Amino acid sequence: MASVEEDIVMDLARQSLRDVNRFLHKNGSSLSGKHVRILNPAGNHSVAVGLNETMTVQIDGHVGYYAAGMNRQSTVTIEGNAGCGVAENMMSGTVHVRGNASTCAGASAHGGQLFIDGNAASRCGISLKGGNIVVGGDVGTLSGFMAQAGRIVICGDAGPGLGDSLYEAVIYLRGEHRGLGADACEEPMSDEDYDLLQKLLVAARTNYDPQQFKRIASARTLYHWNADRDQEY
Amino acid sequence: MCGIVGLLGKTAEIRESLGGRLTPMFTCMAARGPDSGGLAVFNRPLDDSIRRYSVYSPDRNQDWDGLGQLLHNHLSSDSLSTDKASKISDFQIRAIENHATIIGNFDTLDLTEEISRFCPALRILSVGRSIEVYKDVGEPAEIARRFRFDSLSGTHCVGHTRMATESAVTPAHSHPFTGGEDFCLVHNGSLSNPYMLRRKLEREGLRFETDNDTEAACRYIQWKLAIGATLEEALHEAFVELDGFYTFLMATHDQLTLVRDAFACKPAVVAETEDYVAVASEFRALAHLPNVSDANIFEPEPEEIYSWPV
Numbered sequence: 001m002a003s004v005e006e007d008i009v010m011d012l013a014r015q016s017l018r019d020v021n022r023f024l025h026k027n028g029s030s031l032s033g034k035h036v037r038i039l040n041p042a043g044n045h046s047v048a049v050g051l052n053e054t055m056t057v058q059i060d061g062h063v064g065y066y067a068a069g070m071n072r073q074s075t076v077t078i079e080g081n082a083g084c085g086v087a088e089n090m091m092s093g094t095v096h097v098r099g100n101a102s103t104c105a106g107a108s109a110h111g112g113q114l115f116i117d118g119n120a121a122s123r124c125g126i127s128l129k130g131g132n133i134v135v136g137g138d139v140g141t142l143s144g145f146m147a148q149a150g151r152i153v154i155c156g157d158a159g160p161g162l163g164d165s166l167y168e169a170v171i172y173l174r175g176e177h178r179g180l181g182a183d184a185c186e187e188p189m190s191d192e193d194y195d196l197l198q199k200l201l202v203a204a205r206t207n208y209d210p211q212q213f214k215r216i217a218s219a220r221t222l223y224h225w226n227a228d229r230d231q232e233y
Numbered sequence: 234m235c236g237i238v239g240l241l242g243k244t245a246e247i248r249e250s251l252g253g254r255l256t257p258m259f260t261c262m263a264a265r266g267p268d269s270g271g272l273a274v275f276n277r278p279l280d281d282s283i284r285r286y287s288v289y290s291p292d293r294n295q296d297w298d299g300l301g302q303l304l305h306n307h308l309s310s311d312s313l314s315t316d317k318a319s320k321i322s323d324f325q326i327r328a329i330e331n332h333a334t335i336i337g338n339f340d341t342l343d344l345t346e347e348i349s350r351f352c353p354a355l356r357i358l359s360v361g362r363s364i365e366v367y368k369d370v371g372e373p374a375e376i377a378r379r380f381r382f383d384s385l386s387g388t389h390c391v392g393h394t395r396m397a398t399e400s401a402v403t404p405a406h407s408h409p410f411t412g413g414e415d416f417c418l419v420h421n422g423s424l425s426n427p428y429m430l431r432r433k434l435e436r437e438g439l440r441f442e443t444d445n446d447t448e449a450a451c452r453y454i455q456w457k458l459a460i461g462a463t464l465e466e467a468l469h470e471a472f473v474e475l476d477g478f479y480t481f482l483m484a485t486h487d488q489l490t491l492v493r494d495a496f497a498c499k500p501a502v503v504a505e506t507e508d509y510v511a512v513a514s515e516f517r518a519l520a521h522l523p524n525v526s527d528a529n530i531f532e533p534e535p536e537e538i539y540s541w542p543v
Contacts, residue, residue: 043517062530064517081530083516084500102532103497121532122497141497141535 013040017047024051031055041067045083048076051093065102068095071112084121087114090131103140106133109150115204122159125152128169134204142181144171144216153200155208166218172197174213185219235408235421236262236373236394237501239482239512241489241541242387247509252385254522256377258511259392261518263373265421266394269407270376271368273417274390275543278362278486284339284414287358287366288348289404290331297328300352304335307351308342330379332358332367356405356442361415363486368393368407388543391484393419400445410448412455415486420447421514422499424477450475454483465538468492472536480533482512490540497535504528510541 008031010020020038024031031053038059041047045064048057051074059067062080072091081099090109097105100118104126111131116124122140125133128147138156145161147169157175164181171184172193180186189197189210197210238258242248251274259270279285304324324337335344345357359366367380373394377383382392393408400406409417424430427449431441439452453474457467464485472495480499483490491512493501504511504519506528513519516530533539 042520043515045517061526062516062520064515081516100531102500122535 008034008036009039010036011039012042012044012047017044021046021049024048024053024055024057029053041080043083048074051076062099071095081118082116086116087112090114092131100137101135105135106131109133111150113200113203119156124154125150125169128152132200132203134200134206136204136206138175144169144184145181147171151196151200153197153204153213155206163216163218165222166216168218171216172200172210172213173216174208177216180216183219183222184216187215187217189213189215234265234396234398235419236265236514236518237419237421237480237482237512238262238392238394238514238518239390239419239484239489239491239510241389241510241543242508243510244508248388249386251387251390252381253383254509254511255385255390255392256383257521258513258518259377259382259394260374262392262394262514265514266396267372268397268402269368269370269395269404270373270393271366271395271407271409271419272377272380272382272385272390272392273359273364273366273409273411273484274385274387275363275415275484275486276365276387278415279336281362282338282340283336283362284344284360285362285365286335286339286344286348286360287364288333288335289356289358289368290333291354291404293331295328295331295333297326297333300333300355301326304348304351307347329381331369332380334365359409359411359417360413361486363415364411364417364484366409366411366417368409369404370402370407389484389489391417391419391482391489399423400443403443405443406445408447410445410451412451413459416451416455416458416483418447418451418454418481418483420450421480421501422478422494424450424475424479426474426476430474446477450479450481464488464490465540468538480514487543488540489543490538491533492538493533493535495535497533501533502530503533503539504530505541 036057041061041063043064049069052072056075059078064083066085068076069088071093073093075094077096082097082101084102085104087095088107090112092112097116101116101120103121105120105124106114108127109131110129114133117136119137120135120139124139124143126145128150130150132151134153141159142161144163146165148167153172158177160178161181162177163184194210327334408419411417424446427446430449480501502516
């Protein structure tokens with residue numbers, strides 16, 4: 001933990017978004033291990049995108065679209081809500097949303113971990129390609145759509161069409177869903193599932209018991225074209 | 234992409250400063266819709282017999298005093314039956330640049346008809362006991378300045394910044410659209426079946442001013458209201474009949490109503506406090522409202538109807 005005097009404070013009420021992001025990009029390894037606070041995000045888009053150092057960044061307020069997108073190595077905490085596409089295309093590191101997240105949280109992320117303490121809106125983890133998402137609350141419609149790899153943990157309920165057209169990503173759902181999407185199916189939990197889920201729940205600082213979750217994965221019926229289905233799925 | 238903003242004041246203080254609160258929201262959302270802008274503002278309804286007409290002139294130097302005199306002569310002339318004319322003894326025109334509000338005892342006379350005959354260059358933007366509309370093409374910030382949005386007061390208002398995708402950029406194609414009395418709608422999105430709706434409504438006798446998709450939605454919902462549906466009932470039918478993407482923000486004299494389509498891919502954020510309900514396409518338009526840090530902030534669910542009474 002960095003001591004207070006080592007904190008770097010940036011203020012979006014005084015500095016332009018471009019200046020803040022440029023500072024985080026250009027100072028490279030000199031920011032490694034440092035703690036950066038960003039004040040007054042005021043719903044701005046693209047705050048702290050494209051980070052590539054082992055720094056920690058704390059954003060004090062609500063952010064707009066694509067916050068912490070393309071993150072690599074950094075740990076970004078958003079002390080508020082996030083607009084659409086938070087941590088989209090994340091490669092590694094951690095993004096933690098202390099409030100709610102809008103649509104497409106963690107879209108296409110290849111790695112890293114995204115923790116959302118509140119709810120996530122529609123299409124959470126759409127096209128996920130790796131990494132893990134843990135949502136403390138509910139997720140909206142079509143979450144996990146076409147997710148290819150990685151894990152999505154939902155501690156609350158899920159909207160309609162959960163896991164539609166899943167590839168090899170796995171969803172762990174604690175609450176209820178309002179309908180599974182095409183080709184998604186519930187499967188038995190294995191010891192490996194429980195172990196992995198336990199680790200994710202601890203990492204996200206949640207207290208839920210892995211025994212309360214069910215596993216939703218691809219039935220793999222869409223992997224091969226079946227002309228006899230006459231496009232009925 | 235378009236921008237939507239709306240504000241409903243629950244306190245006298247917010248209502249008094251409604252335009253002042255709304256203007257930064259509106260100009261912020263100009264980033265989503267730079268080609269046109271508009272605002273509908275609602276006040277406490279006038280007496281039953283009084284109507285407000287918002288009128289648009291294509292001429293920024295419109296001689297409204299001259300028009301008022303001509304209109305007065307016309308309304309007292311023999312071309313109108315005496316019982317109508319006797320009730321239209323008095324009316325006021327409040328003008329600002331190419332917009333004017335005409336207020337008078339028009340309950341037995343359709344001023345829209347009279348103006349279309351008498352001064353066809355003018356267009357009626359809204360009719361009602363509560364609503365006033367301002368809209369034009371150009372930079373939204375400039376539109377807000379031209380019509381002094383920041384000086385407006387009212388119970389609630391609905392604004393729109395437009396980025397045209399499916400029909401021309403003209404004053405008539407800008408939002409808000411209105412229909413009937415004291416109803417307006419703004420739209421972010423695009424409809425796939427506006428022509429089908431339009432043909433259906435034209436068979437019912439409705440007339441259209443533009444080929445804009447939002448006008449079809451507005452007239453559809455207003456038609457349902459006119460034949461006796463509540464706004465909630467009309468919207469449930471709209472969910473079935475309207476095809477396409479939409480976030481609609483609507484207002485009547487006594488409510489502000491917000492819906493998103495089944496896919497909810499057009500954004501909306503609501504911030505509600507004890508003092509106000511604020512709606513915008515993006516949170517950043519709400520970030521500077523008073524006590525927004527204590528507001529209940531949420532995104533509307535698909536096909537859920539959110540209504541707030543005045």
